[in-house]
Amino acid sequence: MAKFIIRRVFLAIVTVWVIITVTFFLMKAIPGDPFRKEGKMPAVVYENLLAKYGLDKPVTEQYGIYLKNILRGDLGASMKSRVETVNDMVSRGAPVSFQIGIQAFIIAILFGPALGAIAALFQNRLPDYISMILAIIGISVPSFILATLLIQYVAKGSEFFPIGGWGTFAHSVLPAVALSVMPLAATARLMRSSMLEVLGQDYIKTAKSKGISQFAVIMGHAVRNAILPIVSQMGTTISNLLVGSFVVEKIFGVPGIGRFFVDSVINRDYTLIMGITIFYAVVLISMLLIVDILYILIDPRIKLTGEAA
Amino acid sequence: MKKSTMKWLTLVLAMIMLLAACGGGGDDATEAATDAGQTEGDATATETDDNEADAPDDAADAPAGEGRYLRSNNPSEPGSLDPALAQGTHESWILQHSFEGLMTYDKDGNIVPGMAADEPVISDDGLTYTFTVRDDVKWSNGDPVTAHDFEFAWKRVADPDLAADYAYQVFYIEGMEELFTGEDVNGDGTVATVDDVGVKALDDHTLEVKLVNPTGFFTELTAFYTYFPVNKAVVEANPEWANNADTYVSNGPFTLESWEHNAKILLKKNPEYYDAAQITIEGIDLDVIDDDNTAYQKYDGGEYDMLVSIPPVVIGEMVDNQNPELVLGPQAGTYYYNLNAEVSPFNNPKVRRAFAMALDRETITQKISKGGEIPAEGIVPFGFMDENGEEYRNKMENSIAFDAAGAKALLEEGLAEEGVTVDVFNDMALLYNTSETHRLIAQAVQEMWRTNLGINIGLENVDFQVKLDREKAGDYQISRAGWIGDYADPMTMLDLWHSESSFNDANYNNPEYDALIDSIKASPDQAFRFEKMREAENMLNEDMPVVPVYFYTLPYLVKPNVEGVYKTLLNFPTVTYATITD
Numbered sequence: 107m108a109k110f111i112i113r114r115v116f117l118a119i120v121t122v123w124v125i126i127t128v129t130f131f132l133m134k135a136i137p138g139d140p141f142r143k144e145g146k147m148p149a150v151v152y153e154n155l156l157a158k159y160g161l162d163k164p165v166t167e168q169y170g171i172y173l174k175n176i177l178r179g180d181l182g183a184s185m186k187s188r189v190e191t192v193n194d195m196v197s198r199g200a201p202v203s204f205q206i207g208i209q210a211f212i213i214a215i216l217f218g219p220a221l222g223a224i225a226a227l228f229q230n231r232l233p234d235y236i237s238m239i240l241a242i243i244g245i246s247v248p249s250f251i252l253a254t255l256l257i258q259y260v261a262k263g264s265e266f267f268p269i270g271g272w273g274t275f276a277h278s279v280l281p282a283v284a285l286s287v288m289p290l291a292a293t294a295r296l297m298r299s300s301m302l303e304v305l306g307q308d309y310i311k312t313a314k315s316k317g318i319s320q321f322a323v324i325m326g327h328a329v330r331n332a333i334l335p336i337v338s339q340m341g342t343t344i345s346n347l348l349v350g351s352f353v354v355e356k357i358f359g360v361p362g363i364g365r366f367f368v369d370s371v372i373n374r375d376y377t378l379i380m381g382i383t384i385f386y387a388v389v390l391i392s393m394l395l396i397v398d399i400l401y402i403l404i405d406p407r408i409k410l411t412g413e414a415a
Numbered sequence: 416m417k418k419s420t421m422k423w424l425t426l427v428l429a430m431i432m433l434l435a436a437c438g439g440g441g442d443d444a445t446e447a448a449t450d451a452g453q454t455e456g457d458a459t460a461t462e463t464d465d466n467e468a469d470a471p472d473d474a475a476d477a478p479a480g481e482g483r484y485l486r487s488n489n490p491s492e493p494g495s496l497d498p499a500l501a502q503g504t505h506e507s508w509i510l511q512h513s514f515e516g517l518m519t520y521d522k523d524g525n526i527v528p529g530m531a532a533d534e535p536v537i538s539d540d541g542l543t544y545t546f547t548v549r550d551d552v553k554w555s556n557g558d559p560v561t562a563h564d565f566e567f568a569w570k571r572v573a574d575p576d577l578a579a580d581y582a583y584q585v586f587y588i589e590g591m592e593e594l595f596t597g598e599d600v601n602g603d604g605t606v607a608t609v610d611d612v613g614v615k616a617l618d619d620h621t622l623e624v625k626l627v628n629p630t631g632f633f634t635e636l637t638a639f640y641t642y643f644p645v646n647k648a649v650v651e652a653n654p655e656w657a658n659n660a661d662t663y664v665s666n667g668p669f670t671l672e673s674w675e676h677n678a679k680i681l682l683k684k685n686p687e688y689y690d691a692a693q694i695t696i697e698g699i700d701l702d703v704i705d706d707d708n709t710a711y712q713k714y715d716g717g718e719y720d721m722l723v724s725i726p727p728v729v730i731g732e733m734v735d736n737q738n739p740e741l742v743l744g745p746q747a748g749t750y751y752y753n754l755n756a757e758v759s760p761f762n763n764p765k766v767r768r769a770f771a772m773a774l775d776r777e778t779i780t781q782k783i784s785k786g787g788e789i790p791a792e793g794i795v796p797f798g799f800m801d802e803n804g805e806e807y808r809n810k811m812e813n814s815i816a817f818d819a820a821g822a823k824a825l826l827e828e829g830l831a832e833e834g835v836t837v838d839v840f841n842d843m844a845l846l847y848n849t850s851e852t853h854r855l856i857a858q859a860v861q862e863m864w865r866t867n868l869g870i871n872i873g874l875e876n877v878d879f880q881v882k883l884d885r886e887k888a889g890d891y892q893i894s895r896a897g898w899i900g901d902y903a904d905p906m907t908m909l910d911l912w913h914s915e916s917s918f919n920d921a922n923y924n925n926p927e928y929d930a931l932i933d934s935i936k937a938s939p940d941q942a943f944r945f946e947k948m949r950e951a952e953n954m955l956n957e958d959m960p961v962v963p964v965y966f967y968t969l970p971y972l973v974k975p976n977v978e979g980v981y982k983t984l985l986n987f988p989t990v991t992y993a994t995i996t997d
Binding site (some may be wrong): 136137138139142143144145147148149151152154158187189190195198199254257258261262269271273274334356357358359361365372373374 | 426494496502576578582592594675677678679702703710715718896897898911916918
């Protein structure tokens with residue numbers, strides 16, 4: 107196990123380096139820059155700005171400087187904000203997005219598999235149809251529509267739910283709900299098909315014929331096996347939830363990092379683009395590693411490469 | 416059973432670790448909000464109840480003042496609240512309430528003395544301005560505001576290390592451009608140093624300014640945020656003074672109480688402001704929500720007292736219903752299309768004028784953009800006063816009135832002169848940046864040109880930065896642009912088309928026009944200046960380097976129980992003297 111982890115960590119570092127490099131050069135290749143504006147920008151002012159942020163140097167030199175700073179943990183100064191560095195912005199926004207992401211994940215993981223399991227157990231009967239219709243709606247309705255509907259019909263008349271903003275637990279509920287719907291629905295569908303497959307297996311029949319109660323069969327055997335596909339895609343799901351949704355955060359006015367993914371590119375805020383990309387890459391790779399470990403723990407049949415069974 | 420218990424335990428443990436890591440962060444965010452003095456939750460609870468004074472729960476003092484905080488939304492997170500570094504309205508709205516320059520605007524939009532005791536004394540040649548700073552003006556930390564603060568602040572703007580976007584705004588002052596570029600701009604063999612530049616505090620209350628040219632609008636310019644003073648002692652001691660509410664020192668009616676990035680900005684009344692007695696609100700409470708639909712929902716739900724960022728659809732509805740809460744505030748700006756003069760046949764003025772005359776601007780503003788905009792009648796919008804204090808625009812003709820037949824005839828003449836037919840436009844495109852409004856207007860304009868001129872051009876939607884890049888590179892035929900003036904003089908629009916202007920993307924190059932503009936800049940005589948500016952605009956109307964579409968307005972919403980909010984031409988609405996009756 108230890109060897110496995112060390113190998114994975116090493117691979118992770120290499121992966122992040124490749125991501126940094128590709129993103130950096132791609133980013134420099136698109137037209138535009140952080141300082142152009144619609145209006146007067148005399149050449150001397152513009153060039154001064156470029157020089158201040160080191161953008162007048164050759165691209166490869168900029169890349170080298172950037173890598174050196176990264177190794178010191180310095181993600182650089184934002185090219186749009188004179189007040190916060192990229193480190194500031196990420197460390198301020200990440201906990202906010204994390205909180206909403208975790209809450210959304212809890213909602214999805216509490217209700218998704220349950221919905222899917224019910225659908226599977228009552229296959230082709232009413233509970234199945236209802237669950238699956240709800241799931242389809244959840245997957246199809248874009249999150250910004252859901253967010254706007256929640257504001258209009260839940261937050262607006264309510265004393266508990268604020269219309270957007272951030273600061274108390276109440277502020278985090280509706281964004282988390284809006285964010286949870288898609289993974290909840292996707293998980294439900296996945297659980298349903300996985301459960302159906304598992305329920306058709308021989309060992310389920312064996313267990314039932316041994317006289318084990320229906321409940322014990324479902325919980326002890328069916329769910330445990332059916333949940334495996336969900337666990338394996340949990341890494342990607344939770345990473346996407348943790349880094350915040352641009353749309354949900356924008357609509358609810360939540361100061362997370364979701365906005366940075368889009369705003370930084372629109373503004374050509376190079377350091378922020380890089381900082382956010384690195385952050386997301388690290389989160390994603392870590393989550394995938396954790397999930398792989400969990401997977402091994404859950405299912406003893408899974409062998410690691412190079413490990414004796 | 417043991418093995419599976421272990422596995423479930425591990426799963427649960429992993430979840431707990433994750434939760435702990437993130438839950439801690441969440442608590443920090445909540446704590447930061449509470450420390451700031453007012454959480455959103457508290458605000459909502461008291462506001463939906465809609466009763467007594469909503470003073471925030473400041474730990475130190477809960478002022479039970481007669482007023483309360485005026486609540487609204489700042490549409491975008493400021494990049495900086497340092498006047499020297501501000502770039503746009505998402506910063507200037509706050510700055511116009513927290514700082515004050517030598518001159519300022521009164522509620523009728525007139526330029527009046529602010530920090531200055533009186534109008535400046537101007538030398539006959541128009542090159543030397545002497546300002547006297549009032550005796551009784553103080554910074555929010557009690558320090559007196561002196562002429563030294565102005566000298567320091569203006570020189571700071573020209574500091575190349577500060578890299579201010581608006582550094583060029585101080586280049587009107589002798590030596591500033593040389594200070595910024597480190598080059599001998601005026602060709603006298605020396606480069607000005609920070610001691611040579613033309614701004615000097617002769618004593619604590621006297622500021623002497625020497626200009627490069629007799630800039631007729633220099634007095635107005637001192638009301639622009641780049642010319643706001645900063646507290647010299649504070650800034651010298653702490654270059655990061657503007658990053659934190661604790662170290663922020665300002666001289667205006669309000670000062671920065673707290674700044675939670677991307678969340679909330681609180682301004683509180685500055686007791687040291689000379690006119691503090693006239694201010695009834697306790698402060699200004701601004702969210703930073705950039706989705707204008709959500710901001711509007713909050714306004715509609717009673718959580719805001721006024722709103723500047725309104726969804727276009729809502730504006731359209733309110734204009735139709737004549738909703739009294741909507742104010743179509745004046746704005747000094749023009750929305751136009753660049754016609755690239757380096758692309759044939761746009762080098763021909765008849766062709767360009769034909770394009771301008773073929774647009775039915777009434778229909779565009781009333782049916783398409785629907786934001787209460789004013790159909791353009793030329794390049795310089797309404798709101799600028801001439802040498803007699805009268806509306807400049809009223810004395811100018813509308814040379815781009817809609818005339819389909821005339822436009823077609825003119826186009827044919829122009830094309831004949833160039834030896835081409837309408838087919839030359841078939842591969843051309845109108846470039847615009849991503850926005851629903853720009854798209855709708857572009858489609859309408861494309862159709863109008865097709866119907867009225869018989870030409871077929873395409874539409875091209877690109878990302879904003881890409882558009883700017885292509886405009887600078889001249890890689891376009893027609894592109895959408897807009898410009899909002901910096902100061903209340905038509906020159907703010909007219910000098911855009913000087914051949915050396917950095918925003919002359921249409922590549923208009925007319926030596927006669929350049930000479931006119933240069934002569935206006937060299938004269939202190941307002942009568943002369945305005946006569947020449949009219950001549951200049953007439954020249955632009957003849958040559959039509961760009962096709963004006965409409966003059967901007969700034970729609971904003973004010974609740975019926977709020978009075979005293981006014982909008983001057985160049986700023987966002989001023990709420991300093993607002994009174995709220997709950």
